[in-house]
Amino acid sequence: MKPADRVDAVPPSGIRRFFELAAEMDDVISLGVGEPDFAAPWAARDAAITSLERGRTSYTMNRGRSDLRAAIAERMADRYDLEYDPETELLVTAGASEGIDLAFRALVDPGDTVAVVQPSYVSYVPGVLFAGGEVLPVPTREEEAFKLTSERLAEAGAGDADVLVFCYPNNPTGATMTGDELQEVAAFAREHDLTVLSDEIYAALSYEHEHTSIATLPGMRERTVVFNGFSKAYAMTGLRLGYALAPPEAITAMNRIHQYMMLSAPTTAQHAGLEALSSCDGAVAEMRDQYDRRRNLVLSRFEEMGLDCFRASGAFYAFPSCPWDDAGEFAEALLEETGVAVVPGTAFGDAGEGHLRVSYATGIDDLTEALDRVERFLA
Amino acid sequence: MSSRDAVLGVLRENARASSEDIARQTDSDPETVEAIIDELEAAGVVRGYQAVIDRDQLESQPVRATVELNVTLDRETGYDDIAERIARFPQVKSLYLVSGDFDFMMEVEDESMQEVSAFISDKVAPVPEITQTVTHYVMDSYKEQGIEMGDGDEDDRLSVSP
Ligand SMILES: Cc1ncc(COP(=O)(O)O)c(C=O)c1O
Numbered sequence: 166m167k168p169a170d171r172v173d174a175v176p177p178s179g180i181r182r183f184f185e186l187a188a189e190m191d192d193v194i195s196l197g198v199g200e201p202d203f204a205a206p207w208a209a210r211d212a213a214i215t216s217l218e219r220g221r222t223s224y225t226m227n228r229g230r231s232d233l234r235a236a237i238a239e240r241m242a243d244r245y246d247l248e249y250d251p252e253t254e255l256l257v258t259a260g261a262s263e264g265i266d267l268a269f270r271a272l273v274d275p276g277d278t279v280a281v282v283q284p285s286y287v288s289y290v291p292g293v294l295f296a297g298g299e300v301l302p303v304p305t306r307e308e309e310a311f312k313l314t315s316e317r318l319a320e321a322g323a324g325d326a327d328v329l330v331f332c333y334p335n336n337p338t339g340a341t342m343t344g345d346e347l348q349e350v351a352a353f354a355r356e357h358d359l360t361v362l363s364d365e366i367y368a369a370l371s372y373e374h375e376h377t378s379i380a381t382l383p384g385m386r387e388r389t390v391v392f393n394g395f396s397k398a399y400a401m402t403g404l405r406l407g408y409a410l411a412p413p414e415a416i417t418a419m420n421r422i423h424q425y426m427m428l429s430a431p432t433t434a435q436h437a438g439l440e441a442l443s444s445c446d447g448a449v450a451e452m453r454d455q456y457d458r459r460r461n462l463v464l465s466r467f468e469e470m471g472l473d474c475f476r477a478s479g480a481f482y483a484f485p486s487c488p489w490d491d492a493g494e495f496a497e498a499l500l501e502e503t504g505v506a507v508v509p510g511t512a513f514g515d516a517g518e519g520h521l522r523v524s525y526a527t528g529i530d531d532l533t534e535a536l537d538r539v540e541r542f543l544a
Numbered sequence: 545m546s547s548r549d550a551v552l553g554v555l556r557e558n559a560r561a562s563s564e565d566i567a568r569q570t571d572s573d574p575e576t577v578e579a580i581i582d583e584l585e586a587a588g589v590v591r592g593y594q595a596v597i598d599r600d601q602l603e604s605q606p607v608r609a610t611v612e613l614n615v616t617l618d619r620e621t622g623y624d625d626i627a628e629r630i631a632r633f634p635q636v637k638s639l640y641l642v643s644g645d646f647d648f649m650m651e652v653e654d655e656s657m658q659e660v661s662a663f664i665s666d667k668v669a670p671v672p673e674i675t676q677t678v679t680h681y682v683m684d685s686y687k688e689q690g691i692e693m694g695d696g697d698e699d700d701r702l703s704v705s706p
């Protein structure tokens with residue numbers, strides 16, 4: 166069977182190759198994992214089990230259970246000062262991934278230009294291409310701590326784009342942006358009338374300042390779709406639960422696709438998500454503290470071994486410069502010789518060139534052992 | 545988080561972490577960490593460091609019991625007086641004043657059931673203010689000081705993921 170051209174044109178993920186290499190080896194310590202090493206808080210898992218025991222195995226409303234939507238809206242209002250009507254401005258999705266896909270398909274016309282801030286999470290570019298849009302990469306720089314500025318936007322020609330997509334705290338760099346720093350991005354979006362897709366899945370993991378959503382800045386709520394979810398904050402990746410927040414027109418359009426193609430986000434996960442919001446803040450804070458300690462450990466050890474790395478301040482990634490010219494070769498050699506897996510930065514776009522993504526979603530003992538191995542490899 | 549709380553956070557998880565490692569994890573330096581630990585010890589915030597042991601794997605397994613104690617107080621004797629008296633026995637591993645149907649909850653440990661029983665009947669029950677004791681022998685342990693005693697779960701995440 167011949168795949169559609171649109172699909173054929175998108176290469177398989179660069180991460181896949183490292184997964185295959187690592188899978189063939191024994192005694193691998195992976196710093197290549199993009200998800201928490203914790204299990205979801207027990208209260209959330211317990212709520213999922215209870216829902217199954219009670220036979221709650223049917224579809225929910227397309228937009229998600231109303232109690233869950235109400236709880237999400239309340240949380241957004243409390244935590245990020247974002248007011249959204251749970252009836253018309255909120256959609257519960259199968260992971261933030263589905264929300265991101267829906268937004269591209271619902272908001273991008275064939276030929277529209279989507280400016281993608283890079284290095285970026287791997288799904289944005291394929292998502293734009295599957296939707297028939299054109300990708301305009303907007304590189305950020307290490308010297309600017311991988312933050313987005315109006316200068317980088319202008320330099321890339323993003324003023325002519327229709328949509329701008331970015332993610333802070335960032336995967337793969339671990340960069341974050343403060344409310345002040347987001348102001349110029351917001352001004353640029355307003356000036357050039359851009360629709361903004363803001364992936365805030367790592368919002369709970371910002372270590373040096375409170376997370377600010379760009380939707381809270383003047384004139385931004387009406388042009389922004391915010392994505393968030395339970396995968397990272399609550400260590401619930403496998404349950405597939407996320408949500409999108411946007412003005413009613415956008416949510417209605419996204420729900421048009423969702424209601425036909427997904428029907429509803431996983432019911433069991435919705436029960437777990439409601440419990441997570443109501444009783445798991447303590448567990449989230451504990452996981453966050455753990456990540457923060459590991460971040461400090463990783464950054465100190467890199468400094469001690471002379472590996473250049475800007476001060477990552479969010480998510481669970483560090484993004485050191487690669488001491489070799491070819492980061493792909495380095496990552497392969499490191500894996501083969503030491504059994505430590507990291508991901509070359511180019512898996513996240515050309516702007517990732519010369520860097521390595523190092524995930525610290527790994528227990529402190531394994532992390533220490535992996536860092537020891539990296540140190541010996543570099544020596 | 546204050547650096548004192550940060551150091552305590554690491555110690556509560558792994559009391560054997562080196563000052564260098566604690567410094568790295570808390571974005572500090574080893575000298576500062578050592579000073580903080582000295583201070584915590586001197587002030588009696590940190591009272592000791594103990595290993596968490598899976599007793600099933602020990603050759604000789606001491607017997608443990610949780611004992612409920614009921615007391616009556618009088619003008620001269622308060623909870624603290626009674627507690628101090630009981631806590632001095634080396635068999636007593638922990639002692640808490642609790643709310644609810646009884647007053648103290650005490651954890652005791654000795655070499656055999658007989659010795660635990662003898663300790664309760666000879667040393668604890670005769671204390672004049674103690675009106676009742678209820679002894680629960682520990683039969684199995686699933687979690688000690690926050691650490692689960694099971695085999696733990698495998699990390700079944702994909703080794704490399706986006
Ligand atoms: C930046 C970013 N966005 C979205 C996702 C997908 O999240 P979800 O599990 O909610 O689909 C990930 C997962 O790695 C991510 O890193």
